[in-house]
Amino acid sequence: MMRAAFDRRVRRLGLTRSQWLVLSLLHRRPGVSQSELAEMLEVERAAAGRMVDRLERRNWLVRRPDRLDRRVNRLYLTAEADAVQAEMGRIAVELLDDAMAGLGAEEREALSDMLERVKAQLQGMSPRAASSPDARPGLSP
Structure with missing residues (x-):
């Protein structure tokens, strides 16, 4: 959307x-x-x-x-x-x-934090991360 x-x-x-x-x-x-x-x-x-x-x-x-x-x-x-x-x-x-207009500042911050954690988890699951010995979840590509 x-x-x-x-x-x-x-x-x-x-x-x-x-x-x-x-x-x-x-x-x-x-x-x-x-x-x-x-x-x-x-x-x-x-x-x-x-x-x-x-x-x-x-x-x-x-x-x-x-x-x-x-x-x-x-x-x-x-x-x-x-x-x-x-x-x-x-x-x-x-x-x-x-x-995000319908969300308060604290809700925006919480959403952002949760999405960052999901992103880090997904990055840790990627084939590139799995094959790289020094790949660490949570780092931006």
Whole structure:
């Protein structure tokens, strides 16, 4: 429901869900390859490529060659996309405030604490955490 509400609010920016997901991922992990992006989005590489092409045409991302492997391009947001990302952040904060409007400050804090504990538990259950000798539940990825 939160994603659907966010979709409605960012529509005025001309963003689809797949586009705002790509922008968010590249904001957090600049320089990923198109294959890595496809894996993170859980889509086929061709589908990720079409998304990247559309965002590149809008001047929201650029492909830069990998220094070590000429066959790989790394993806980076442009300054224009950074501005869009900042607006998405403002919209997200506003949406969260609206969604939590019926909760008092103590209830918000309690909910946040509980969700952090659930997140830590889920991170501890992930295959990546299980295979990493120094992975500790509760740390952000």
